[in-house]
Amino acid sequence: MPLYFALTSVSALLAVGVYAIVDRRNPDVSRNVYRICIALCGILFVAAVMPRGASVLSATLPFGLPWIGVHLRIDVLSAFFLAVVNLGGAAASAYAIGYGAHEKEPMRVLPFYPAFLAGMNMVVLADDAFSFLVAWEFMSLTSWALVLTHHHDAENRRAGFVYLLMASFGGFALLMAFGVLGGAGGAYDFASIRESTKEGWKTGLVLALALVGMGSKAGLAPLHIWLPLAHPAAPSHVSALMSGVMTKVAVYGFIRVVFDLLGPPAFWWSIEPMSFGAASALIGVLFATIQSDLKKLLAYSTIENIGVIFIALGLALAFKANGLALPAALAFTAALFHVFNHSLFKSLLFFGAGAVLNGCGERSIERLGGLIHSMPKTAFLFLGGCVAISALPPLNGFVSEWLVFQAILLSPSLPQWTVKLLVPAVGVALALSATLGAGCYIRAYGVAFLGRPRSEAARTAKDPDRWSLGTMAALLTLCLLAGLLPSLVIDTISPAARDFVGGRMPTQAELSWLSIAPVAESRSSYNGLLIFVFILFSAYSARWVIHKFGSSRSRRAPAWDCGYIETSPATQYTGSSFAQPIRRTLGIIAFSVKERLDMPAPGDMRPARLSIDIKDRIFDYLYAPLTRAVETCASGLNILSLLTIQEYLALVFGALVFLLILVAI
């Protein structure tokens, strides 16, 4: 039953896209579209969470690949991801009701937006390789169109190009993976793939291909190159969808293939996801730390979080391979929990960025500042998002990271030395990325929202409309709830863990005081609610005591600042100067920085300049050579189009003679 709900609403989403084209003259078409999208996402969300008669629902439609048809299926995993997708979808649509009003060319968004939602839902519902890939590529295609919304900007056009190219690269990788899985007979429905037996080399191949394919969509380093270009290019609510939701769909794909279709894992499967995950986490956070473009920064931090998720998945694989059901379940749960969390706070942050963008028409934090005064509500909500994503208690980001750490702490029970020694290293990367992430968001928030406005626009900015604020508030509330009552989330995820890694964490609801204990209370436990209450209690008691016995008087005066009198806001610490220490100490890992200081001689009146140019190593050493190679080959072969007729004849002649010789021998 839920499946049919889901199907009808997906097709309804497609229909909405058509409606947008038909009704384009109507001034409030965009409101209508987004309203309907909210409703449909709502239905889909309900369909996902509504109790299902059987744990697995499936159906087959007579479309798609003729002799296979479109297989659809909802099991615990796809239900979870359906929920995530449509939660994000509904939020984005609600936000867009207000935000979309500012769109100059709405017709470049409206037809594709619902289609994009439909595509993501279809990926999660699909149960055969063909429809999975169709939905997958359809998702890429529609989001590509959305990335090109502001196509006048050459930067965005490039972003769109790189994005779709990488997407199709990943698509081909998946295609080949499914080719191996489906076999020469072409049995592409997941059911028969599950049954089929796979030899060793094939599993390795499929694993690598799946990692490449899904990773390129999720933004796993070094395939992340497109993500920081494409995500910021789109309108903010779409960026939120792409960063918060689409990457999760990719994670879903990875889980589906590796944990489900590929059969029982071997321990070495875990190595690739873990190492690439760690790399992405570090690279992502380091680049995020040096970004001055708010949306780019968020995009890079998405890469970091994806890294975290893949680390957890890798752990789950390692444990599962060794039949350690409980730790596997812990790691798996951590991964899904982080998926859920990241979809929440990344959407929230992108909405905030969108609000800033609309408020001041400015994406670079270097020209912002003091927004906490001009747009207080947004500032508060954005702060919440920052705390959540920086993995600080008592919000939700911390819980999932904490679970990952707990999983890592169980790694000594792994027999294989490679993994045993790899895990702590991964742990360092994880810890580093977490703390660097915090630093990165201190910088982002501090420069953009605190201090004094660096531009007129920042000074006169206004809070966005009620819809946008409402959406952000709702998301923040969810973050808080997930942080305070993690046990509920964990217990919802447990069935998925049971089905996919063959074990489940102890039911958290049974623990006293709503606290969570991954393994046993004697080993480790955490109680967000209690901590939260403690903090509030002590903060307020302190305040009460001080106001009662101490003074509560205060007066305003110019800032002291060690007695320096500085008038211009330009004297504030900028984003790049904030990032300097990290750039110098840790930057070397990911990028090469050149700082040039041009200091005028004494008496010379011109200002001194510090110019920094940062190079992305991965791009320089991996992608640039590739493009160069293609270019050279292209220009080399281009001679073929400039030959004379008898040279062409000579080609034919040569081919003929060659083949005749072949035949003769």
Add this chain to the structure above:
Amino acid sequence: MNFLFDFVAQGAQMLLVLALSPLIIGFTRKLKARLLRRKGPPIIQPWRDLIRLLRKEVVLAENASWLYRSAPYLIFAMTWVAASLVPTFATGLMFSWSADLIAIIALLGSARFFLALAGMDIGTSFGGIGSSREAMFGSLAEPATIMIVFTVSFVAGTTQLSEIAAYMAGNLELRASVGMALVALLIVAIAENGRVPVDNPATHLELTMVHEAMVLEYSGRYLALIELASALKLLLYISLIACVFFPVGLARHDAGLQAMAIGLGAYLMKLAIGGFLLALFETSTAKMRVFRVPDFLGAGLMLGLLATLLVFVTRSL
């Protein structure tokens, strides 16, 4: 009855750490002065300062925001909660299970987060300097701490401080890994509390300061809260080291008053020793350049990782 007792014990610990933290500061100052052949202020002096600050009115910069004003309370509260979750004289207190070691570290992290933000709120260059340096130190120190947690919990098989303490007390043995972890933790503690050689709590020389730069604009009760918070942090680290590596005399939560009294005595002893060592160290070293600090902390991180790996070695042998 039992419940009530636990509750009281927990409350007592909260108040205890609150009361002791300024004293440990005063104690170290006193010792340092003595080591320098000065008389030095009385041990109680920090409390006096705090109380005076609390009585003063606050001077706020013009563009200070609500964040700036609420940050001190948050920072204080978070640090206090964290500090009161570390076993001091007794393990397994009522709420000790509500946060394990990782969570405690993360709580300190949140405190740092808000402190750094508060530093940037006024929009002065010093605040920025302080915050950015704090962010960098933090991003190196916390991983090191996490590594130490790994080591300890690989050994003890838990991240609950009470359990760790119990384990350590239970089987005393010398482990290379644990030793390294201790050294790493010392390094981290020094950095996190902004002591010499990383930062000098006594100086206000602009370009060298980190912590002081962030709180430059604070005054009155806000300053008091922040000072108190940093004092609590110092205390927290000392008692953390004490309870993990020297869990001598720690009482169990159901061990009864007498055991607790012993535990308290032992705890005070440890504090005294810790303070003394700290003073000794600080007087015998000079502050290092800011950009050498990362190497210092990096050493801590490396030690932590090494310790973690060595655990396996000792395990496997």
Add this chain to the structure above:
Amino acid sequence: MSSDLFLVSNALIAIPAVAAIAVALVPEYRRSAVINVCASGATFLFSLILLIVEPESGGYLFVDDLNIVFVVLSTFIGFTTSVYSASYIDHEIETGRLTSTNVRFYHAMYQSLMCAMNLALLASNIGLMWVAVEVATLTTVLMVGIYRTPHALEAAWKYFILGSVGIALALFGTILVYMAAEPVLGQGYDAMVWKTLMSQAPQFNPRMLNVAFVFLMLGYGTKVGLAPMHAWLPDAHAEGPTPISAVLSGLLLNVALYAVLRFKMLLTANAAAITPGPLMIALGLASLIMAAFMLYRRTDIKRLFAYSSIEHMGIIAFAFGMGGPLANFAGLLHMTMHSLTKSAIFFSVGHIAQAKGTQKIADIRGLTQSQPALGWSLVAGVVAIIGLPPLGIFMSEFLVVSSTFARQPLLAVPLVFGLLLAFGALLLRLTGMAFGAPSPDVGEVKASMLPLYAHLSLVLIAGLYLPAHVVTWFQNVARLLG
């Protein structure tokens, strides 16, 4: 039964022939355009009858599942193209690029081309097929040269020389096939008729067949546009009138491919002869990768898509070379989809070139803004041709790549490499042409978008849903191809 079918299939050849003469006599170009459309439409309708009636062969014509696929496809595209060409030609006359005499000649040639192609597809014996292909070549040569600009003449000349060499090679191959068959089937017609050839193939002299296949592959391969015999194709596409580009890509290449397939079947039937697969795979891959690289340096929009035609012919040849039910099915599907899509693209390209007054890619920018309908349909067409769902080509590429990778992983690698290369090139050009700040229009075009939409919607539908009997029909053909 057989007789009326015989009548139908005759009609497929007779209608265009008569129409050709009629058009040649009618002076006024609009009327001749109308006749052109009507005749093509009628032919298409008759070809539909072939679908319904159980195919049987008689006389010099021969009908089975294989060539019905081709006949229906080519007559359909012939019909839509004639509709399109009517509006296109109007514009050409207004701008004075063509005179009405030219147009008369053009229409006559168009119909005789239709006639020749149907004959080639339906011919029951290899000699007749050869003659038909030859005629088709000559007519297209004349149409390519119709603008009489130096470029057009050069293109036509190049096409003519390379084409006739190819034809000559094909004839030699045909003779060799006869000589291989003659000892078994005795002298006379039997040794040239498909039916008997196929039935007796196992006894033929294998070495003779091998040599014959080399010649046939190269000869007809020239017309298919496989590398290294492709040189005529881009120029012919770029310099001729756009409807002809559409017909070339959509039909003529298929007809030549049909010939190749027939002889492939002949060889596969003979166990002792070489398996033709590897040769086709090699040529296919060569064309694919060569064309993919060539795409990057194109500055002329029609040449761009001409090279993409080479690329897709490469893919199709590859698929048929792989053989087996999946790959063959994929090949047929890909051929159909490519014909529809590519002609659709050329439809839009023609109007775009007329609107912007140039074929230079660099001077075509921001179409989706200045010419939304044309621009978006170009986007749709290119998205289809680079093999993105939900459009039809994705399905065939899915089947080709996945089945190949399952059987011959090493072969799939260059295939995917080429596909990606082409993807990148076309996407790059598309981004430049469809988006960004628009370049000025020289004149508005009253384009008939109907054929364009018809093709694109067919491709879309096929990408999501193939009717059951089409599938079974394709599967029969795939089985036929072995």
Add this chain to the structure above:
Amino acid sequence: MELLTIDIAHVLAGALLLTSFMLLYQDRLSGLINIYTLHAVILSLSVAWQAHYQDAPHLYLTAAIAAIFKALIIPFSLRRIIERLRIHRTVEVIGGVGITMLIGIFLVALSLVVMLPATASADPLAREDIAFALAIVLLGLLMMVTRRNAVSQIIGFMSLENGLVLAAAGANGMPLVVEISVAFSILIAFIVIGIFLFRIRERFDNVDLFELDRVRGGRS
């Protein structure tokens, strides 16, 4: 008697091959046309001989077509053309005749190697015919590759088609279809070429294909 017939056919085919070599060698256009005429005559003779040998009357018809069209009309009109274009005295520069000859020899060898084993079963006359025919086809192609002048390219092409006719004639009892198609195609081909030459005449000073290539003004 039997042997004699074979020998004569053999000699004729050989002569045809030899003339192909002469075509390769000849660098003056008018001379080229003369040799082509010779080529056509020998072709018609050998076809006629085939007709006699297979006693297949329709081959006489083919021989006649060859004689009339190729030996008379085509050379005649070609001369007209080259005079009209004022290129009848031009001498082409053919790079490395020696090498071309060597390649030619190699091609003949190749065609023998390919054909003789392939046609092991067929009767001896057909075997030689087809082998020689293949050689002539290849040589014609070679000529097209080596020549730059349009007229000589056409001649190369036609010598190639002569090879085809020889092959067709050699194939025992091959139905009329083929001969007709060949003649037919040659006819049309020739007309088209004529048209083209005129068109090209309008546009260019001579028929040298380099001119055509120069047209390709930097466009691709």
